[in-house]
Amino acid sequence: MAWVSLVLAGIFEMFGVTMINKVNKDKSLLSIILLMVGFGCSFLFLALAMQSLPMGTAYAIWTGIGASGGALLGMVLYGESKDWKRLLFIFMVLGAAIGLKLVS
Secondary structure, eight states: OHHHHHHHHHHHHHHHHHHHHHHHHHOOHHHHHHHHHHHHHHHHHHHHHTTTSOHHHHHHHHHHHHHHHHHHHHHHHHOOOOOHHHHHHHHHHHHHHHHHHHHO
16 A cells, blocks of 8 residues: 555656646646645655655655656646657656665
8 A cells, every 4th residue: 555655646746746837837826726735645645655665765766756757747748858868767767766666
């Protein structure tokens, strides 16, 4: 269950990062509320995961999901660069997160 919580934490982290971009564009109250909900849920699920998982592993995977997911969402939603080198490094981050799961 800890791993499910950690993946959910990462997904909410990606949502929160996307909402930061939305707040910067339109500054609506709904965007600000969604930003707070996204990061609040992310921290909640991270805390739940850390009850069973080592802090270093949980934090590394959480940030990896958030960073790589945020970069991928930027490519899909906002037309950011899809250069092969950028994709390679994103997949290296994801590979490192999967490796941490395998050795934990």
